Amino acid sequence: xxxxxxxxxxxxxxxxxxxxxxxxxxxxxxxxxxxxxxxxxxxxxxxxxxxxxxxxxxxxxxxxxxxxxxxxxxxxxxxxxxxxxxxxxxxxxxxxxxxxxxxxxxxxxxxxxxxxxxxxxxxxxxxxxxxxxxxxxxxxxxxxxxxxxxxxxxxxxxxxxxxxxxxxxxxxxxxxxxxxxxxxxxxxxxxxxxxxxxxxxxxxxxxxxxxxxxxxxxxxxxxxxxxxxxxxxxxxxxxxxxxxxxxxxxxxxxxxxxxxxxxxxxxxxxxxxxxxxxxxxxxxxxxxxxxxxxxxxxxxxxxxxxxxxxxxxxxxxxxxxxxxxxxxxxxxxxxxxxxxxxxxxxxxxxxxxxxxxxxxxxxxxxxxxxxxxxxxxxxxxxxxxxxxxxxxxxxxxxxxxxxxxxxxxxxxxxxxxxxxxxxxxxxxxxxxxxxxxxxxxxxxxxxxxxxxxxxxxxxxxxxxxxxxxxxxxxxxxxxxxxxxxxxxxxxxxxxxxxxxxxxxxxxxxxxxxxxxxxxxxxxxxxxxxxxxxxxxxxxxxxxxxxxxxxxxxxxxxxxxxxxxxxxxxxxxxxxxxxxxxxxxxxxxxxxxxxxxxxxxxxxxxxxxxxxxxxxxxxxxxxxxxxxxxxxxxxxxxxxxxxxxxxxxxxxxxxxxxxxxxxxxxxxxxxxxxxxxxxxxxxxxxxxxxxxxxxxxxxxxxxxxxxxxxxxxxxxxxxxxxxxxxxxxxxxxxxxxxxxxxxxxxx
Numbered sequence: 001x002x003x004x005x006x007x008x009x010x011x012x013x014x015x016x017x018x019x020x021x022x023x024x025x026x027x028x029x030x031x032x033x034x035x036x037x038x039x040x041x042x043x044x045x046x047x048x049x050x051x052x053x054x055x056x057x058x059x060x061x062x063x064x065x066x067x068x069x070x071x072x073x074x075x076x077x078x079x080x081x082x083x084x085x086x087x088x089x090x091x092x093x094x095x096x097x098x099x100x101x102x103x104x105x106x107x108x109x110x111x112x113x114x115x116x117x118x119x120x121x122x123x124x125x126x127x128x129x130x131x132x133x134x135x136x137x138x139x140x141x142x143x144x145x146x147x148x149x150x151x152x153x154x155x156x157x158x159x160x161x162x163x164x165x166x167x168x169x170x171x172x173x174x175x176x177x178x179x180x181x182x183x184x185x186x187x188x189x190x191x192x193x194x195x196x197x198x199x200x201x202x203x204x205x206x207x208x209x210x211x212x213x214x215x216x217x218x219x220x221x222x223x224x225x226x227x228x229x230x231x232x233x234x235x236x237x238x239x240x241x242x243x244x245x246x247x248x249x250x251x252x253x254x255x256x257x258x259x260x261x262x263x264x265x266x267x268x269x270x271x272x273x274x275x276x277x278x279x280x281x282x283x284x285x286x287x288x289x290x291x292x293x294x295x296x297x298x299x300x301x302x303x304x305x306x307x308x309x310x311x312x313x314x315x316x317x318x319x320x321x322x323x324x325x326x327x328x329x330x331x332x333x334x335x336x337x338x339x340x341x342x343x344x345x346x347x348x349x350x351x352x353x354x355x356x357x358x359x360x361x362x363x364x365x366x367x368x369x370x371x372x373x374x375x376x377x378x379x380x381x382x383x384x385x386x387x388x389x390x391x392x393x394x395x396x397x398x399x400x401x402x403x404x405x406x407x408x409x410x411x412x413x414x415x416x417x418x419x420x421x422x423x424x425x426x427x428x429x430x431x432x433x434x435x436x437x438x439x440x441x442x443x444x445x446x447x448x449x450x451x452x453x454x455x456x457x458x459x460x461x462x463x464x465x466x467x468x469x470x471x472x473x474x475x476x477x478x479x480x481x482x483x484x485x486x487x488x489x490x491x492x493x494x495x496x497x498x499x500x501x502x503x504x505x506x507x508x509x510x511x512x513x514x515x516x517x518x519x520x521x522x523x524x525x526x527x528x529x530x531x532x533x534x535x536x537x538x539x540x541x542x543x544x545x546x547x548x549x550x551x552x553x554x555x556x557x558x559x560x561x562x563x564x565x566x567x568x569x570x571x572x573x574x575x576x577x578x579x580x581x582x583x584x585x586x587x588x589x590x591x592x593x594x595x596x597x598x599x600x601x602x603x604x605x606x607x608x609x610x611x612x613x614x615x616x617x618x619x620x621x622x623x624x625x626x627x628x629x630x631x632x633x634x635x636x637x638x639x640x641x642x643x644x645x646x647x648x649x650x651x652x653x654x655x656x657x658x659x660x661x662x663x664x665x666x667x668x669x670x671x672x673x674x675x676x677x678x679x680x681x682x683x684x685x686x687x688x689x690x691x692x693x694x695x696x697x698x699x700x701x702x703x704x705x706x707x708x709x710x711x712x713x714x715x716x717x718x719x720x721x722x723x724x725x726x727x728x729x730x731x732x733x734x735x736x737x738x739x740x741x742x743x744x745x746x
Contacts, residue, residue, distance in 0.1 A: 030346060031377060033354045033365060035384035037341035040290045042355060043255060044102065045282075045330035046074025047296040047313065054088030055300065055314075057095065062319045063299065064099040070313075070323050070400070071331030072101060076259065076295055079107040079155075081120045081168070083137040085145070092299075093150045102335070105141070106156035106202060106259075108168035110134045115170065123164030123171045126180070135184040139192050143523050146194075147557060149591045154228060155189075156259075157181050157200040162208050174215035177201055178222045186225025193520060197227040202259055206231050206238045210246070217252045228293075229254055233261035233281065238289040245290055255292040258285050262297030263322075266310035272396045272419040274310065275325040279368045279421050282329060283351045287344050296326065324399040328392065328423045331400065332364045333357075350377055350416070356384075361433060361452050365389075365424040369416035378413040379424075385410050386426035395420035428452075432490045434459060440500030440625050441466040453490040460487045463498045468511075472499040472562070473743065480724075482743045483672075501562035501625055509561045509569075510629065513645040515540050521558055528553035529634055539643040547637050551584045552593075554634030559590040561647060563597065563619045563627040564725065566693070570650045571629070572614040574643040577606040583640060584632035587617065587647075589624055597621055601632075606640065616650065649741075669728055671742040674721065679713040680730055680737060682706035687732040689716065699726070706732065718744055 055063075062069040075096050077089045085105065093103045109120040114134060117124030126134055142152050157180060161172040172180065181200055189196055200222075201212035209231040216222045216229065229249050231238075238244035249256045261281065266274035278296065285291045301312030308315055313323035333355045342354035342365070349371040355364040363386055369375050391403040395417045406412050408426060416422055433452055436444050442465040453459060462485040463471040473482040476496040488494065505511065511521040515535045522540065524533035529548035533556065534541055540556060548554050563569070575583055585602040589595040597619060604613050629647060633640050668679040678689060685708050691700040700721070706712045721744050730737045 029378065030380055031343040031350075031352050032380045032382060033343075033352075033363075033384075034341040034382050035356060035363070036382075038356070039339040039341060040292050041255065042333050042335065042337040042339060043257070043293040044073030044335045045294050045326055045333070046072045046076065046101065047299040048076040048078070048260065049089045049092050049299055050076070050078035050108075051086070052088050052092060052298075052300045053086070053304075054091050055305065059305070059314060059319065060092060060095045061099070063313065063323065064096045064101050066100055066331055066334070069331070070319065070327030071334075072096070072299075072326065073330055073335055074293060074295060075101050075103045075299075076156075077103065077105040079105050079138070079141055081107075081109050081111045083141045083144075085141075090145070090148060090150060093145075094148075097150060102153045103145075103150055104154035104156065104199060105145075105152060106159045106199075107138065107170075108159045109170045110137075120168050121166060123169050125171050125176070131180055131184045132188070135180070135188040138185060139188045139194065142189070142194055142196050143192065144525065147523050147525050147559070147590075147593075149593070152196050154197050154199045155185075156202050156230070157185060157198055157226075159202055160204045160232065161201055161212070163204045172201075174201070174212040177212060178215040178219040181216060181226055182219050182221025182224070186221065189225070198225045199228040199230050199257065199259070200226050202230045202232060204232050205234050205236045206244070207236050207242055210243065213246065214248060217248050217254065223252060223254075227254060228257050230257040230259040233258055233285070237281070237284055238291070240288070244288050256289050257293040257295075258289070258291045259293075259295045260297050261295075262311040264311050268308040268315075269310065270315055270320040270322075272321050272325075272394075275321040275394065275421065276368065276370050276419055278322050279325050279328070280351065280370065282326070283344070283353055283366075283368060286339065286353055290339070294329075296322075319399075321394060321396070321399065324394045325421050327400050328366055328394055328421045332362070332392070332423050332425050333366070334360065337362075337364070347375060347377055350375055361427050363424075363426045363428055367414075367416060367422050367424070369418065369420050369422075372418050374415050374417055376413060376415045379411060381408070381410045384428055386428050389424045389426040392423045392425065393417065393420060394422075433493045434488075434490065435493075435495040436461065436498065437495070438498045438500065440472075440502070441469045442471060442498060442500035444498050455491060457490045458487055459490060460485045461496065461498070462486075463500070465500045468503050469500045470503045472501045474498060499625065502560045504562075507648050509563075509647040509649075510558060510645050511560075513573075514538060515643065521560075523557050523559075525555045525557060526553070527555075527634075531633070539641050542631075542633050542640045542642070544633065544637045544639065548634035551632040551635040552586075552630070554632070556631040556633070556642065557628050558645075559626055559628040561587075561624075561627040561629065563587070563621075563624045564649075565619050565621060565623045568616055568618045568650050570614060570616050570648050571602075571646070572612065572648075573645040574610055574612050575604065575606055576608060576610040576641055578639040579608060581606050581636040581638040581640065584635075586630045586632060588628055588630060589621075590626045590628040593628075593630075595621070597624075597627065610641075610643075612644075669740040669742060671718075671744060674718045674744055676716045676718055676728075676742065677713070678704070678716065678728075678730070679711065682708060682710060682712045682732055683737075684708050684733040687712065687730060687737075690729045690731065691718070691721070692727040692729065693724075704730075 064072050077085050110126050112120045114130035115124040145152050203209050213229045282294050298312045301307045301309035303309040306317045337355045337357040340354050340356050342352050351368040353366050386408045388405045389408045390405045393401050445462045447460045465471045515538045518535045530545040531554045532543050583604045587597045670677045687704040687706045689702040725743050728740045
């Protein structure tokens with residue numbers, strides 16, 4: 001962050017493009033786009049919300065919506081020295097995340113008492129004896145955000161470690177920062193089981209990046225945890241004279257990002273003048289860095305949403321042209337796109353970058369015309385044919401306005417308005433589009449690979465859950481199936497979702513419920529008051545140092561529970577206190593903790609003697625793959641101890657098997673499509689099969705002709721039963737032999 005202003009002079013390197021053996025000089029009449037010449041991976045565009053007080057939903061939609069707004073995809077939050085972020089920033093992050101943005105955060109300074117100047121301001125350095133303390137606080141920050149529904153994809157090691165500022169700041173040498181990343185922050189995130197990766201060094205400008213970048217990239221430990229090498233852009237650009245492209249970043253397989261620059265010289269100016277300035281900077285850094293992500297400084301201006309400061313994307317209460325110029329990139333160059341070779345400066349004052357996104361089957365070309373007059377430019381598409389191109393224009397009078405489509409094929413031309421940025425979007429590939437999304441942790445392979453398929457092509461989808469997760473089923477319009485692999489015939493555009501749920505262990509949805517693995521999978525949230533939590537003798541002990549305002553201000557939580565609508569669960573746990581007190585228990589939505597799944601929050605009276613508590617509830621809300629349980633302990637000061645926590649799906653008919661163990665082992669039920677195969681050892685000459693819904697309502701009874709002492713194995717058809725989950729119960733001689741859950745998918 002810079003409080004002062006810099007006048008930037010944009011320096012071009014005069015690069016010519018060599019594509020497909022043809023040399024196109026800097027000011028040739030034609031722009032050649034080489035589809036097969038892939039450059040860097042693109043991760044997105046965005047900006048910072050540091051110190052922001054919040055944004056109205058309409059403005060958040062205008063900035064982040066990928067269909068109706070600018071489609072920003074990256075949010076950079078501030079981490080305060082005490083390891084928190086303001087409520088306004090968190091609200092923006094949650095809403096932006098719901099619109100497809102990825103969230104990350106950066107610290108400006110550790111606490112004053114951990115620094116050699118005893119101040120959060122005026123530089124100073126983190127004392128080595130507090131490296132682990134600061135790493136632990138940053139890990140807790142990531143965990144706290146996760147508990148609030150914000151998935152922090154990356155965390156920065158330090159904002160501008162080579163700059164002493166009057167405001168919050170902290171200095172590191174390149175070697176110190178590499179040590180902090182590789183030996184403290186990275187291992188601490190790993191031990192906590194977090195997949196948040198590290199961004200560093202975020203130096204003040206490109207000219208000072210390499211000493212820090214080299215130290216990080218040449219450190220085996222730091223390299224393991226650092227995914228992104230990042231720089232700010234104050235006062236210079238990543239030009240050839242400064243040694244860019246940065247070859248070591250490419251060699252080590254990392255991404256190069258620009259993470260901050262504030263255009264402080266355009267106060268009150270909503271026009272395309274600052275719009276063209278930011279567009280040219282983005283273009284130059286994408287081509288010359290080459291960067292995979294670009295961030296402006298503040299998304300919200302320094303003087304607030306209704307202000308006129310120049311360093312934001314909002315002015316006078318609305319998104320200005322500069323924001324929509326960023327939208328010319330961010331709305332169409334989605335994360336996962338790749339830049340492809342293109343003549344980057346084909347005509348005087350015209351600048352071009354091009355991108356492909358194979359998962360969307362989309363070609364994107366972004367063109368800047370900085371001339372004061374209209375300019376006609378021709379394009380040749382090598383290696384790709386696109387039936388039509390849709391132009392999206394931002395100029396003095398319009399914001400991302402879509403113009404009449406242009407017939408393309410392998411070439412097209414367009415007349416660009418003066419001072420404009422235009423994005424051309426075209427779809428490649430014929431036939432129908434197949435879009436596949438995953439819910440939970442897992443991947444989906446397609447055979448044959450691709451995203452567009454000719455009519456009647458049979459595509460086989462194979463779901464591969466990550467370790468500790470189970471594949472549950474497929475969903476989509478006209479699709480409800482649990483088979484894996486799944487084959488579908490392409491007769492229209494299709495969207496399919498693959499659902500993965502966290503694996504239950506011995507039927508228990510709670511992982512490490514007996515705390516045999518320490519505190520793994522559990523998070524202690526402290527919103528008010530103070531407390532500490534530790535596992536002692538395989539029991540979780542919460543010591544309340546000072547109570548909170550509310551019971552939920554101090555809470556032990558576990559997320560990731562797959563809770564199915566209409567299913568009944570039994571909650572069981574052991575608990576006691578050092579003295580009599582109450583314990584509050586809730587089952588709730590992790591993404592919105594204000595949504596409780598219980599008719600009322602449960603209250604339990606504890607004594608100094610260990611007791612077992614249990615209750616049942618039926619999930620009456622929509623199925624939630626990320627439900628959570630919560631022990632709320634903040635309203636009383638006595639220590640509390642918790643053990644043997646379980647959440648198990650139960651049979652709502654209260655059926656129980658009373659036969660011999662060996663007979664259970666010889667029982668089996670399989671349902672394929674609507675064919676139900678039943679196999680079991682029969683103790684008598686008659687048996688019955690009963691089919692219930694997950695509320696316990698009896699839907700169907702089938703009489704089974706069995707022989708005493710023999711295996712029964714038959715297929716029964718359930719064609720009149722709707723798709724969905726059901727409970728099967730097998731009865732014989734007035735006892736229930738066994739129960740099983742099935743899924744019918746015709």
